[in-house]
Amino acid sequence: MSAPASPPQAQARSKRRPLLSLYSVALTMIVILVLVALAAPLIAPYDPLGQDILQRLKGPSSAHWLGTDQLGRDVLSRIIYGLRSSLSISASAVFVAFLGGSVLGLLAAYYRGWTERIIMRLMDVLFAFPVMLLAIGVIAVMGPGAVPTAAAIAIVYTPIFARLLRGPALVVAESDFVLSARSIGASDLRIILHHILPNLVSVILVQFSLLLSSAILVEASLSFLGLGTQPPTPSLGMMLSEGRNFLFLAPWAAIFSGVAILIVAFALNLFGDALRDDLDPRLRQS
Amino acid sequence: MVFLRRLRGRLIDLAFVIAGVSVLVFGFIRMIPGDAVAIMLGANAEVTPERIAAVRTRLGLDLPIHEQYVAWLSDVLRGDFGVSIWTGKPVIDEIAAHVWPTLQLTLLALATAVILAIPLGILMARLRGRRGEALVQAGSVVGLTVPPFWLGIIMILTLSAVAPGVQMLGYVPFSQDPLGNLARLILPAIALSLPIMANLARLLRSTLLEAMQQDYIRTARAKGVPARRVLYRHALRNALIPFITSVGIMAGYLLGGAIVIEQVFAIPGLGRLILGAIAERNYPLIQATILLVTCSFVFVNFAVDVVYALIDPRISE
Numbered sequence: 001m002s003a004p005a006s007p008p009q010a011q012a013r014s015k016r017r018p019l020l021s022l023y024s025v026a027l028t029m030i031v032i033l034v035l036v037a038l039a040a041p042l043i044a045p046y047d048p049l050g051q052d053i054l055q056r057l058k059g060p061s062s063a064h065w066l067g068t069d070q071l072g073r074d075v076l077s078r079i080i081y082g083l084r085s086s087l088s089i090s091a092s093a094v095f096v097a098f099l100g101g102s103v104l105g106l107l108a109a110y111y112r113g114w115t116e117r118i119i120m121r122l123m124d125v126l127f128a129f130p131v132m133l134l135a136i137g138v139i140a141v142m143g144p145g146a147v148p149t150a151a152a153i154a155i156v157y158t159p160i161f162a163r164l165l166r167g168p169a170l171v172v173a174e175s176d177f178v179l180s181a182r183s184i185g186a187s188d189l190r191i192i193l194h195h196i197l198p199n200l201v202s203v204i205l206v207q208f209s210l211l212l213s214s215a216i217l218v219e220a221s222l223s224f225l226g227l228g229t230q231p232p233t234p235s236l237g238m239m240l241s242e243g244r245n246f247l248f249l250a251p252w253a254a255i256f257s258g259v260a261i262l263i264v265a266f267a268l269n270l271f272g273d274a275l276r277d278d279l280d281p282r283l284r285q286s
Numbered sequence: 287m288v289f290l291r292r293l294r295g296r297l298i299d300l301a302f303v304i305a306g307v308s309v310l311v312f313g314f315i316r317m318i319p320g321d322a323v324a325i326m327l328g329a330n331a332e333v334t335p336e337r338i339a340a341v342r343t344r345l346g347l348d349l350p351i352h353e354q355y356v357a358w359l360s361d362v363l364r365g366d367f368g369v370s371i372w373t374g375k376p377v378i379d380e381i382a383a384h385v386w387p388t389l390q391l392t393l394l395a396l397a398t399a400v401i402l403a404i405p406l407g408i409l410m411a412r413l414r415g416r417r418g419e420a421l422v423q424a425g426s427v428v429g430l431t432v433p434p435f436w437l438g439i440i441m442i443l444t445l446s447a448v449a450p451g452v453q454m455l456g457y458v459p460f461s462q463d464p465l466g467n468l469a470r471l472i473l474p475a476i477a478l479s480l481p482i483m484a485n486l487a488r489l490l491r492s493t494l495l496e497a498m499q500q501d502y503i504r505t506a507r508a509k510g511v512p513a514r515r516v517l518y519r520h521a522l523r524n525a526l527i528p529f530i531t532s533v534g535i536m537a538g539y540l541l542g543g544a545i546v547i548e549q550v551f552a553i554p555g556l557g558r559l560i561l562g563a564i565a566e567r568n569y570p571l572i573q574a575t576i577l578l579v580t581c582s583f584v585f586v587n588f589a590v591d592v593v594y595a596l597i598d599p600r601i602s603e
Contacts, residue, residue, distance in 0.1 A: 021420065022420050022423060022424060025424075121302050121306065122306070124299065124302065124303050124306070125302070125303055125306030125307055125310065128303045128306075128307055128580060128583070128584050129307070129576070129580050129583075130538035130539070130541050130542045130579065130580065130583055131538070131539070131542050132541070132542025132543070132545055132546070133541070133542060133545075133575075133576050133579055133580060134576075136545075136560060136564065136572070136576070137311075137314060137572065137576050139564070140314075140318075140563075140564050140569070140572050141314065141317050141318050144564075213431060217431065217433055220433055221433070221435065221542075221543075221546045224435055224546060224549070225545075225546060225549065225561060226561075227561075227564070240433075240435070240436060240439070241549075244439055244550070247439065247442070247443060248443075248446070251443055254436075254439050255439075255440070255443075258433060258436030258437075258439065258440070261433050261436065262428070262431060262432055262433065262436070265431035265433070266427055266428055266431045269427050269430055269431050270424060270427045273423070273427060
């Protein structure tokens with residue numbers, strides 16, 4: 001589940017400097033991680049699938065910085081590619097959840113009445129399932145793999161975005177500038193896209209990065225269980241689970257893939273956290 | 287009165303959620319693409335159309351969909367969750383045989399998290415505005431995001447280097463060997479509890495800081511109550527209310543985490559059961575596990591909500 005850190009509290013923030021620096025640390029980390037993921041084919045020192053059986057289970061060395069796994073594959077290269085697949089699965093999942101959730105949340109807030117009741121009841125039902133269990137259910141239906149993993153995460157996070165956007169959207173929908181836009185004949189869609197949504201960008205960005213952080217962990221958990229990305233495609237969770245079998249011979253694969261998961265999840269969570277603390281206080285009251 | 291009105295509202299919510307969950311879980315087997323029964327029976331040479339038809343009838347899959355739902359629901363309400371595709375035994379028995387390790391692990395992790403989060407949260411609140419604050423904040427985010435299954439592996443690795451021969455894996459029932467039971471569960475419980483602990487400590491910190499700005503705190507200070515007493519008696523008591531509410535929500539997270547960490551420590555709990563069920567496509571077992579666990583999760587949160595309304599004077603009076 002998303003470690004939904006502390007709720008937005010109205011705290012008088014007297015000293016902003018330390019948070020801003022954490023924020024820039026997090027942002028720098030995210031930029032580097034994304035660049036590494038994007039440039040994986042350019043910077044990975046070896047083919048992530050290339051086996052070299054003579055070099056199996058070797059420790060970190062100048063040839064293999066993070067050692068090799070049970071098939072002699074380079075751990076660093078596999079982590080770089082694993083990062084790429086983790087990030088792309090999680091980001092597309094959270095993006096789909098954002099699209100679905102925001103459409104539902106905005107519809108509920110804008111039209112009220114039965115539309116709202118039905119949508120929000122449905123969201124309550126989805127929200128009632130523990131994240132891992134709903135994900136396991138989706139995978140039981142669709143079969144293991146990267147796409148079902150992304151679908152499972154997207155379904156689980158949709159109600160979070162719907163709830164998140166409905167509250168502030170209700171407030172904004174009643175505000176003077178929306179009423180005046182309506183009075184000059186702006187269409188519903190135009191009001192939602194041009195007047196309501198831009199006011200919620202920072203709330204969305206905070207939630208997006210926090211949920212992306214959680215999605216990385218859920219994806220890693222599912223592939224650790226063998227339900228996510230299937231071999232031979234490298235994935236961080238699967239490397240951890242394979243490395244576990246050689247824990248006492250060659251712990252590096254398990255250790256370093258876990259460190260990679262931690263770094264990505266940490267950077268995203270810290271970013272969302274620092275951004276939230278820095279948010280416009282108007283948006284904290286939801 | 288406020289309390290009763292709130293209770294009624296919550297009961298209505300509860301009814302809707304349980305009904306929705308039951309429909310989704312019921313629909314689950316029917317959402318499997320292709321013929322679920324043929325898939326369940328596998329690409330086995332002995333699979334004949336007659337056998338498929340027999341299983342279909344046994345599962346009630348040959349009736350109209352709403353009749354299937356009503357039949358299924360009335361079975362479930364009578365405690366009949368269907369039989370395992372492979373063993374033919376009631377799935378409820380298999381769940382009962384695996385639920386205790388998971389439940390014990392979850393509760394132990396929850397207790398560890400709550401017990402440690404309270405002093406940690408207070409400490410973090412007191413560090414507010416001091417020099418180390420950013421570091422503490424970053425540290426708490428590490429706690430939030432450390433994957434418990436990785437932490438468990440690191441623990442096994444470290445402990446076996448420091449104290450070789452210590453039995454850390456597996457499970458023995460508490461009734462058989464209380465000490466051995468706790469000794470085996472304490473490591474996974476700690477690993478599992480860390481994100482929750484960090485989460486609860488951060489929550490407590492922010493609610494404490496918010497409480498410290500309230501009028502009643504200023505009043506208490508003004509009449510000369512010592513700072514310590516203001517913090518512990520006045521601010522903490524109020525800050526604990528949201529803390530308690532989120533403990534209920536954490537239960538669901540812990541349960542999911544337990545499923546994963548059971549694999550690391552070779553604990554024969556619900557995680558092993560449900561993963562085995564997925565591998566052998568034992569859909570009735572998966573269905574019953576999801577239904578039972580989700581419903582208990584919903585009821586726990588309902589209970590927490592009622593308790594919350596009872597202890598919060600703004601609602602209970």
